[in-house]
Amino acid sequence: MENIFKDLEELGFKNISDADLFQEKEQPKKKVISKEKEAQLKVQTYIYQRKVDCPVCKHSFHSSTVRSGRVRFQGTELDLRPRYVGFDPLPYDVTVCNYCGYAAINKYFKNITEKKKRAVIENITRNYIGHKYNEILTYEESVERYKLVLLNSAVGGDSNGIKAYICLKISWLYRGWQESLQALEQKDDALLQKLRTYEIVFVEKAFEGFKLAYATEKFPVMGIDEMTMEYIIAELARRLGDSKISKQWLGRVIGHSDVPNRLRDKVYDVKELIREQEKKEKKSQQD
Numbered sequence: 001m002e003n004i005f006k007d008l009e010e011l012g013f014k015n016i017s018d019a020d021l022f023q024e025k026e027q028p029k030k031k032v033i034s035k036e037k038e039a040q041l042k043v044q045t046y047i048y049q050r051k052v053d054c055p056v057c058k059h060s061f062h063s064s065t066v067r068s069g070r071v072r073f074q075g076t077e078l079d080l081r082p083r084y085v086g087f088d089p090l091p092y093d094v095t096v097c098n099y100c101g102y103a104a105i106n107k108y109f110k111n112i113t114e115k116k117k118r119a120v121i122e123n124i125t126r127n128y129i130g131h132k133y134n135e136i137l138t139y140e141e142s143v144e145r146y147k148l149v150l151l152n153s154a155v156g157g158d159s160n161g162i163k164a165y166i167c168l169k170i171s172w173l174y175r176g177w178q179e180s181l182q183a184l185e186q187k188d189d190a191l192l193q194k195l196r197t198y199e200i201v202f203v204e205k206a207f208e209g210f211k212l213a214y215a216t217e218k219f220p221v222m223g224i225d226e227m228t229m230e231y232i233i234a235e236l237a238r239r240l241g242d243s244k245i246s247k248q249w250l251g252r253v254i255g256h257s258d259v260p261n262r263l264r265d266k267v268y269d270v271k272e273l274i275r276e277q278e279k280k281e282k283k284s285q286q287d
């Protein structure tokens, strides 16, 4: 058939070509793909494939890693979550071995004790079903990977401070995930609510773990010094809605004679937020 519309010539429809029949429908689809591709290409410029040798099972594999020279640091939020311009490198901060299930924060991946190695083989590798991740990680995959890091840490007998630090990072992932959803035109409110709840669950775990670490561990813990940890505990308490405990910990920070200005400013900001919150609570009691 030369032209499917040829039969309509008698009805007055002359010279209609069928060449463009489906073009209009295809166009928007093409656009969506290219937008996704565009976003992927953007992320691709921030990462590269790093060759990793697993210290547990000796397999070699590639792991997506952030080009540190590419990201632009913007500052930290009140719980010290770092922010970068246009890209969140946090998902790429852990390494997972797809062969044996050993997983750790990049910086500590190679340094595993013999004792932890045995514990990982016994408790992780035995049960682990490998999962191959794409080069570009979603927040959902990142949460899964970080939780595997936390599980490795727990079975490997890591200190409370290490486990609390991983929990803090998981709470940051949940926040980053919420932000990425909020940027969408159509928001999934049910999912957002769920992620907010999960974020708080991990804030709570980080709070508990850091308090235990503070009481029993030697500083620095995961690079965090004593007064910075006091400050983090204070801010986590505020996030959990306990302003009384938060103020107690802020008092400890200020009690040091050598608080750097950077931290002093943050203490001031947290105090301000607590004051606002208390005002609101008083007002709602009066109403």
Ligand SMILES: [Zn+2]
Pocket (backbone or CB within 6 Å): 054, 055, 056, 057, 058, 059, 097, 098, 099, 100, 101, 102
């Ligand atoms: Zn391995």
